[in-house]
Amino acid sequence: MDLYLPIAGLSVNILVIIGLGGLVGLLSGMFGVGGGFLTTPLMIFCGIPPAVAVASSAPQITGASVSGVLAHGSRGGVDYHMGAVLVAGGALGSLLGGFLFRLLQDVGQIDTVVNIMYVVMLGGIGTVMARESIHALIGEWRGDRPKAGGKRHHPLIAMLPFRWRFYSSGLYISPLAPLILGFATGVMTVLMGVGGGFILVPAMIYMLGMSARVVVGTSLFQILFVTAASTLIHAMTTRAVDLVLTGLLLVGSVSGAQIGARMAQTVKPEYLRLALAFIVLVVAIRMLLGLTWRPPEIFTVQLL
Amino acid sequence: MRKLFLLLIAPLLIGAESPRLVPDVSQRKIEIIYSFTGAELLLFGAILYPGGTAPSDDAQIAVVVKGPSEPVLIREKRKIAGMWINADSADFRSVPSFYALASSKPIARIVDPRTAVIYELGIDNLQLSPASGGDPAEDRRFETGLIDLKRRGGYYSETDSGVEISEGVLYRARIAIPARVPVGRYTAETFLIEKGRVIAAATRDIEIDKSGMEAFVAQAAERHGFLYGLFAVCLSLALGWLASTIFKRLRE
Numbered sequence: 253m254d255l256y257l258p259i260a261g262l263s264v265n266i267l268v269i270i271g272l273g274g275l276v277g278l279l280s281g282m283f284g285v286g287g288g289f290l291t292t293p294l295m296i297f298c299g300i301p302p303a304v305a306v307a308s309s310a311p312q313i314t315g316a317s318v319s320g321v322l323a324h325g326s327r328g329g330v331d332y333h334m335g336a337v338l339v340a341g342g343a344l345g346s347l348l349g350g351f352l353f354r355l356l357q358d359v360g361q362i363d364t365v366v367n368i369m370y371v372v373m374l375g376g377i378g379t380v381m382a383r384e385s386i387h388a389l390i391g392e393w394r395g396d397r398p399k400a401g402g403k404r405h406h407p408l409i410a411m412l413p414f415r416w417r418f419y420s421s422g423l424y425i426s427p428l429a430p431l432i433l434g435f436a437t438g439v440m441t442v443l444m445g446v447g448g449g450f451i452l453v454p455a456m457i458y459m460l461g462m463s464a465r466v467v468v469g470t471s472l473f474q475i476l477f478v479t480a481a482s483t484l485i486h487a488m489t490t491r492a493v494d495l496v497l498t499g500l501l502l503v504g505s506v507s508g509a510q511i512g513a514r515m516a517q518t519v520k521p522e523y524l525r526l527a528l529a530f531i532v533l534v535v536a537i538r539m540l541l542g543l544t545w546r547p548p549e550i551f552t553v554q555l556l
Numbered sequence: 557m558r559k560l561f562l563l564l565i566a567p568l569l570i571g572a573e574s575p576r577l578v579p580d581v582s583q584r585k586i587e588i589i590y591s592f593t594g595a596e597l598l599l600f601g602a603i604l605y606p607g608g609t610a611p612s613d614d615a616q617i618a619v620v621v622k623g624p625s626e627p628v629l630i631r632e633k634r635k636i637a638g639m640w641i642n643a644d645s646a647d648f649r650s651v652p653s654f655y656a657l658a659s660s661k662p663i664a665r666i667v668d669p670r671t672a673v674i675y676e677l678g679i680d681n682l683q684l685s686p687a688s689g690g691d692p693a694e695d696r697r698f699e700t701g702l703i704d705l706k707r708r709g710g711y712y713s714e715t716d717s718g719v720e721i722s723e724g725v726l727y728r729a730r731i732a733i734p735a736r737v738p739v740g741r742y743t744a745e746t747f748l749i750e751k752g753r754v755i756a757a758a759t760r761d762i763e764i765d766k767s768g769m770e771a772f773v774a775q776a777a778e779r780h781g782f783l784y785g786l787f788a789v790c791l792s793l794a795l796g797w798l799a800s801t802i803f804k805r806l807r808e
Contacts, residue, residue: 256592258770259777262736263593299736311792318796319803360631360642368639480789487785491777495788496590502792506799543639551701556627556647 259494273504281512288446306445307486317476324469335473338434342478345438374536381529447475587767600728610724623654624740646698649685658718668752
């Protein structure tokens with residue numbers, strides 16, 4: 253079953269795209285990541301032009317996060333207070349991201365810079381997460397009791413001024429920390445075509461020390477707003493958002509996200525984190541190889 | 557049948573000095589709709605000889621379908637510090653977005669090289685107009701890279717025996733248009749070639765355009781970016797909410 257995509261300018265198999273959306277939605281619901289770091293490369297692999305892939309994955313992530321936010325929100329799994337601070341930072345960050353994108357595009361180095369960012373961030377975060385979750389699992393097998401209470405947010409964050417109380421997260425920290433975190437993910441959303449969940453979730457757990465119960469929901473809440481803003485920016489500047497492609501991806505991903513959110517409740521969080529770390533590391537290694545191997549195309553064409 | 561045909565067109569030929577071509581295409585307008593997976597164009601026509609008889613010399617036909625030309629920037633990757641990074645680049649002012657050539661015999665054997673360059677017959681004879689004004693050898697390298705990319709993408713093709721000529725007067729050729737071609741005004745050119753030279757040529761225009769819902773979406777994205785973006789966001793929010801409601805019902 254082939255369908256023509258009006259903006260991408262080619263026809264694709266409907267089932268392949270819906271399947272792709274479903275897979276990414278599943279990850280989104282389970283781990284609280286948008287899945288953009290998988291959708292964008294996979295769509296490019298299917299032959300969709302990179303600009304269209306990046307722009308059309310943004311509204312797809314929005315849709316997948318809605319069902320996730322609603323699913324988590326109904327269980328009290330979203331800290332709206334914390335989320336608002338993150339969104340404010342994200343909005344500022346996406347403005348800077350848009351500026352950087354233009355600059356790098358003009359000198360022709362956008363692909364390389366984005367690839368290096370992927371390798372460094374995914375590699376670093378994947379390693380930290382894998383180590384942490386393996387330690388937790390080993391500790392459990394030995395029968396150690398998990399360290400009770402004692403929020404251990406990073407000492408640097410404890411030094412920041414003007415502390416606020418974030419009741420749902422169980423935190424008393426400076427709002428500057430989530431603001432900076434939101435800002436960083438905002439830059440990445442525009443530059444890399446990702447929601448930023450894969451950096452947000454670990455940062456919330458290991459740096460802010462947020463209560464695990466609200467991490468996934470709050471991360472999805474921030475992703476929802478930042479990807480919606482990013483869709484608007486793309487629709488007005490690159491004009492590369494393909495509604496048909498987005499619609500197909502959405503059908504798969506919103507259902508996947510629901511199933512993923514249910515599955516997340518039945519699996520131990522340590523296993524979830526280990527699985528996410530594994531996926532993140534695989535993508536990072538693939539990207540690293542992509543940078544150093546001789547690429548299939550030495551030449552690339554850009555319309556003037 | 558052939559005699560009848562020649563008899564009918566005989567009045568057209570009176571006073572004509574050199575042969576003429578009467579070409580046509582199966583479709584003057586190709587509409588891209590949701591189920592578009594490519595199209596096949598049939599290019600056909602007749603060769604009209606003065607006096608109504610085909611000369612003994614064997615005449616050959618070449619047909620070329622060309623898409624709108626566009627300026628492009630091409631970049632070349634090089635290994636720098638262990639990574640493949642875009643290094644050099646070159647501009648070309650007129651690169652046809654699509655080029656398909658079909659001929660009755662291999663094109664290099666039926667035209668002399670100079671004629672081939674003049675009429676841009678053959679992929680290697682396309683005039684891409686490098687704009688860098690740099691080293692010709694370097695321009696050549698970029699040109700080779702660009703053509704190779706276009707050829708493997710299915711945008712450029714050459715078929716040695718794509719044209720059938722029957723009884724020296726009627727010809728036909730099929731040219732496949734892949735699904736991912738850009739829209740715009742295409743030209744279908746037919747060349748009558750004798751003794752290495754082009755002795756008659758004729759052109760027909762073909763319009764390739766999006767139609768129906770596809771055209772509407774493409775225009776909306778182009779003209780009303782903000783509303784289009786807003787619609788995309790609303791669509792994603794609505795679908796997300798819908799899925800969440802349906803799954804909640806299913807669980808109860």
